[in-house]
Amino acid sequence: MADQLRWTRDGERLALQGELDQDVLNELWEARAQALNGVDVIDLTGVARVDTAGVALLVHLVAFARKQGREVMLEGVSDKVRTLAQLYNLPADALPH
Template identity: 45%
Template sequence: MQVITVQKRDNVLHLSGVLDCDTLNELWHNRTELLKDIKGIDVSALIRVDSAGLALLTYFCIKQNVKLLEINQQLKTLIILYDLDTLLV
């Protein structure tokens, strides 16, 4: 079973584990509380992200005005393939 772990430190949400269609429901349902006062999402400890996970991160960045931090190469490649380069800024 895949899991996603979430920690809030200062104004940063730290995600670790797997962010995919099986694990993102908890984040989606708790998004208002999770993103309160958050300025960035540290994704360095994510070991796998699928297209559903990327869609969730994109939503958070656009709707909640947060930035992705410490983007690993696998996620960076997915972002570029989906032509979402604005997430890399």
């Protein structure tokens, strides 16, 4: 069973904790507008596991922020996320870190 995904805001930083996988993404997806409002950094340091659905969510969060006129950087990007991004041939700016 997947650990629940949690997130906290500290100023312009959105910190994610738990697992970022298909079983727990819906709540963050539904709250994305509020969660990303004013965010410049998404901190992944507290994320224990990411699957392809989690990577897709990160790509969409970055794109959503861009549509709002903000550039979001990712911090604490794991080797797993980098590997998945390479396997899917994502452009470098899809997951800026």
